[in-house]
Amino acid sequence: MAVLIALAILLAFVVVLLAKTVQIVPQARAGIVERFGKYQQTLDAGLKIIVPFIDNVRYRIDLREQVVSFPPQPVITEDNLVVSIDTVIYFQVTDPVAATYEIANYIQAVEQLTMTSLRNIVGGMDLEETLTSRDEINTRLRGVLDEATGKWGIRVNRVELKGIDPPPSIKDSMEKQMRADRDKRAAILTAEGQRQSAILSAEGMKQSAILTAEGDRESAILRAQADRESQILKAQGEGQAIQTVFQAIHDGQPDQSLLAYQYLQMMPKIAEGDANKVWIVPSEIGRALEGLGSTMSEMSGIPKDLPGPRTRVDMGSTSPEVPSVDASKKAANDAVQAAIREAEEAANPGRARKAQSGTGDEPGGDTGAVPPPSQP
Structure with a gap:
């Protein structure tokens, strides 16, 4: 039994001895070894052997970059405003012994x-510069910290300002100022937009007016040209029509009987007016027609001598058959006599019936007979 106890004590001593002798240092760590309370050596990562019960691993330093966030601290600006600033520090231990x-x-x-x-x-x-100069503050703060912590075996890699909180009253004023500034910029942008819109509208109206004026001018020019060509064609047509009619008159060789017949054809149209209530045909109608025919025969365009027109008008490929002059004269005289009798009967129906019965002859009276117009 005593042997077993001794063996157990020996085994426990061996385990403790091994634990004091063999040290395992993790990666990115450093072990500070002291011998009787004095610095002895620095252990790197891995399996290390030290003197048991004499050497002791007093500290284990983390060599990785560390991040430390500090709570907000009140800071007074140049314009005597208190702001709360919280920071974040990124640092790394470079010298475990110094740290x-x-x-x-x-x-x-x-x-x-x-x-x-x-x-x-x-x-x-001041407050405004503090709020807008974070990069400058970070750079300056990092320079100061890196210089001060170098002798401690620490290197400050980065400094960040997490937040800068001004007082509530200042926040309200800043919000009002920001709102007013945004309203001002919105009003400026709206005014610029309206100005651009007015300019574009004016330019559009100007271009529209120019195009409209050019269109009106071209339209007026085209209408004037069309009117001119229309008048020219109309005048040419009227001239050709007059020449054609004048040529037809000369080709027909009109005389006084034909003119008298045309006059008799126009007489009913003269009587068609509303103001012509009574229309009397005189008994001397034959003499009047004879005088009219003799007068019109002297007019320009109906000469007594018909040598033929000097300017001929193209009447077509075929010329119409014109009856002989004697037949035309006879037909015209017969038509004139018939028209005179019809006119006398229409003017005095009773007298016409007495003339037919043979009892209408009176001394010195007019029988209604009109001598035929003289032949040309």
Whole structure:
């Protein structure tokens, strides 16, 4: 039994001895070894052997980059406004021995140094500059911290201002100022938009007016040209029509009987007016027609001598058959006599019946007979 107890004690001593002798240091760590309370060596990562019960691993330092966030701290700006600023520090231990023996608590030291340096930097800026100069504050603060923590074996890689909170009253004023500034910019943009719209509208109206005026001018020119060509064609047509009619008259060789017949044809149309209530045909109608025919025969365009027209008008490929002059004269005389009798009967129906019965002859009276017009 005593042997077993001795073996157990020996085994426990061996285990403790091994535990004191063999040390395992993790990656990115450093072990500070002290011998009788004095610094002996620094253990790197891996399996290390030390003297048991003499050497002791007092500290294990993390060599990785560390991130520490500090709570908000009040800072007074140059214009005497208190703002709360919270910071974030990124640092790394480069010398484990210095970080162990040069400073008791390097994290707390970095925090206090950050606060004092931040008050010093922000104290020379006003509120607006503080809010808009974060990069400048970060750069200056990092330079101060890196210089101060170098002897502690610490390197400050980056400093960030997490937030800058002004007082509530200042926040309200800033919001009002920002709102007013945005309203001003909105009004300016609206005015610029309206101006651009008015300019574009005016330019559009100008172009429209120019195009309308050009269209009216071209339309007027085209209408004038069309009117001119229409008048020219109309005048040419009237001239050809007059020449054609004049040529037909000369080709027909009119005489006084034909003119008298045309006059008799126009007499009913003269009597068609509303004001012509009574229309009397005189008994001397034959003499009047004879005088009319003799007068019109002397007019220009109906000469007594018909040698033929000097200007011929193309009447077509075939010429119409014209009856002989004697037959035309006879037919015209017969038509004139018939028209005279019809006119006398229409003017005096009773007298016409007495003339037919043979009892209408009176001494010195007019029988209604009209001598035929003289032949040309």
